[in-house]
Amino acid sequence: MEAKRVRLGATGDTVRANIASARNEQRLTLRELAERTAEIGRPMSNSTISQIENGSRRVDVDDLLTLSIALDIAPVALLVPKGDDASTVSATGIEAVSVRDLRNFVExxxxxxxxxxxxxxxxxxxxxxxxxxxxxxxxxxxxxxxxxxxxxxxxxxxxxxxxxxxxxxxxxxxxxxxxxxxxxxxxxxxxxxxxx
Structure with a gap:
């Protein structure tokens, strides 16, 4: 049975996509990332991480920080869409903002x-x-x-x-x-x- 997709805002969708991208860039399996979260002390199953990546589970702030540590990437890199600084993107609470301005806001x-x-x-x-x-x-x-x-x-x-x-x-x-x-x-x- 296919997982039910939750309704994510623009930032939730960005975080989801950036987690998947960071994991894939590091050539980590879902199980390996799950093991890293367990080492940190906030275990997530590979199923939970898969649900996050496919948008059927939201990421709370504790999850965000845990995944940032496990992926060895700054939380801002998960919160801000990828793209050149002048690209216009959407974020929760704002319809159109440049990647540069959004990154500067988050920082x-x-x-x-x-x-x-x-x-x-x-x-x-x-x-x-x-x-x-x-x-x-x-x-x-x-x-x-x-x-x-x-x-x-x-x-x-x-x-x-x-x-x-x-x-x-x-x-x-x-x-x-x-x-x-x-x-x-x-x-x-x-x-x-x-x-x-």
């Missing part, structure tokens, strides 16, 4: 409701800066805070640098969208990176 860097920097500061638990930003706007100082986060990782160790202020130095070339080459910490300390 906490862009509001889809237009609340700007307050969204970022709320999303990244930087409340004291949110208060300062609100105060500056209400006082009409004309300057809004800007936020920059630099992340360096080798896939195991993560180093983050966060800058909040006004008129921060650019880190991306506006024309190409490529990162500028300089050492932010040295630039802020007034040191040269040796490429001058």
């Amino acid at each position: 906490g860097y862009r509001s889809l409701r237009g609340s700007g920097l307050d969204f970022v500061l709320r999303s990244l638990s930087l409340g004291k800066w949110q208060l300062m930003n609100s105060r500056m706007q209400s006082e009409g100082t004309g300057s809004e805070l800007e936020f920059q986060r630099v992340v360096q990782t080798d896939g195991s160790t993560v180093h983050r640098g966060t800058m909040i202020g006004t008129e921060l130095p650019p880190v991306m070339d506006e024309g190409s969208g490529m990162p500028l080459h300089f050492d932010i910490d040295r630039q802020l300390a007034g040191e040269s990176d040796g490429d001058d």
Whole structure:
């Protein structure tokens, strides 16, 4: 008997498809992925995973995190449709959004409701800066805070640098969208990176 398909929203369908894709790209069988979920401590049967992949079972947040760990992939990679950054996709709660804007929303860097920097500061638990930003706007100082986060990782160790202020130095070339080459910490300390 064929499994009854549940009604999934756009994001549920994306998650379902991305789980199947990630498993297949890693050449994992349903049983192997089920074994990985058991090792994590939230066992799912191969039948359960199959139901998730074919849309007859929903994924709750605990399932999402378990499958992300088992597949060794960030949850954002399961939540955001595949496609180039400019592709227009649907997500639950929004009919049309670019892949880039949806990824930036899921990562906490862009509001889809237009609340700007307050969204970022709320999303990244930087409340004291949110208060300062609100105060500056209400006082009409004309300057809004800007936020920059630099992340360096080798896939195991993560180093983050966060800058909040006004008129921060650019880190991306506006024309190409490529990162500028300089050492932010040295630039802020007034040191040269040796490429001058």
